[in-house]
Amino acid sequence: MKNFVNIQNTQFRIPLNSLPAYDGGDTVILRLLSMFGVRNRLELGDVLGISSGTFATWKTRNTTPFELLIRIHLATGVPMEYLCFGHEGEAVDLMKYGVSKKNEYIDGKVIGIEDRLATYRLPSLKIFSIENGHLKPKTEFFADKSFMQLAGLVGVDADLTVLESGNLLFINSNEITVSNGRYLFAINEIYQIGVLRMLPDGHVYLFHDGDKYQVDPNTTKIHGKVVSVLEMV
Template sequence: MSDYYKLKNNKFRFPLDQTLQSDGGKALIERLIHLFKVKNRIELADLIGVSAGTLSTWTTRETVPHELLIRIHLATGVSMEYLCFGTGLSYGEDLFQVNESIPQTKVKTEPDEAYKMPLLNTFDIENGKLRQIERFRIDDGFFFINRISPRSDDFLLKIDGKYCFVNASETIVTKGTYLFSVNGSHQVGDLRQMPDGKIYFFDGDDKYPINTNATKIHGKVVSVIEAV
C-alpha cells in the first residue's frame, strides 16, 4: 500500500482535509495573556507588536491571527494546538509519537479560567532593594482563606521563609507591620502612629521616631503565609 493510501485512511485527531475552527477573539487574547503572564491587553499588544485597537478588532470579529500564532510557535516552542485550542502541551516538546504512521498526541487540557486568576508578583529584599523573584496566578480560595482582597498592585514579599501579603493601598500608618523604605532602603517592621501624632518604629520594647521626610510607606502586611 502506498503512502498516499495510508495517509488517506488514517484517522488523524484533526482532519487533514477539513478546515479547523480554532479559537479567536477574546478567548485567544486571554490565553495569550495567561501564556506570557502579562498584566493586561496593553502589555500583550506591546509584546506581540500590535496596537490595542487591533486586539479590540480581534475581539469584535472573533478573529484568528494565524500569522501571529505561527510566529509565537516559532519564537517560543509553544505548540500550535495549545495556541489554537488551549489543549495539548504549552511548551515545546516532541508532541507526536508515530505508531504505524498514525500521529498520536499527548493531550493536556488548559485549566478552565486559568488566565482569569489574579496575577501576583513576589519580591524579596536584597541589599535594601526589592527584587522580583516569582510571578504566578492565585485562585479565589487563597484570598478567601487569608481574608484578603486581590488588587492589581498588591504583591507578596518573601522574608525569612515566609510570604507576606502586602496591601499596597494601605500607606497611611495606624498600627501594624509595614513595608517601608528609608532613603530608598527597604525593610519591614512594626510601625505605629501614637497619640502625639508622630509615627514610631518599634523594636521590642524600644521605639524610635520616624523621619517622615526620609521614609516612604509602600504598604501594610495584612497576611503572613508559611512557606512550604
C-alpha cells in the first residue's frame, strides 16, 4: 500500500499512465537510414531483415516499430531514448558492441568470430561495498552510453565501482601511485576510502577530520583512485 501511494504521488520524467509522443513513420525511417549510414530503404531493409512493404506501412500509419527499436538497442547499445525520440546533433556509435566477422591473426593464431563471441559481453559495472573492512561484491549491471555520460565516465578509465554512503565511486585501479585525491586502499588488508596526498617531504599522508597521518608503505596497499562520483540524492 505504501509503494502504491508513493507512486501515485510521484511525477516521473515520462508519465506512466499515458502514451508519450514516440516518433514513428518517416521520422524513424529517416533516423535509421542516417544512423546505419545506408543509401536507401532497400539497403536498410537488407540490414534489418525488413521488407519494403513494411516500411510503406510504417509511413502510411505513422507507426513506431517498438520491437525493432528494442532489438537495435539490445544489439548495438544505442539508447532507447534516442531511438524513440531522437536528439538533434547527437552522435551514436553503432559499432561499439559489434564483433568483426573477419579472421584476425594474433601471435600466429587465427582468431575467428566464434572465438571472439565466446568472450564477448556488453560493458558492465561491477559494484562492491566495504563491509567490516572487506571489499565485497554487491551487484553487476550493464551500462549504456547515456548512463556513462551521466556519471561523467565518458573518456574516463574506471574499472571498479564502490558503493559508499549511497554514492557510487568509480575507481581506476591502475592509478596506484598517490598524488592527491581520494583513493581505495587497504591497511593490513582492511579496506577503506580516504583522502591521500604526497607532500614535498616525499611521504604519503592520510587526511582525516583535519588531521594527517603518515602512511606506512609496508602495511598499506593502494588499490586505485576515485576518478568520478555519482551522488545519490
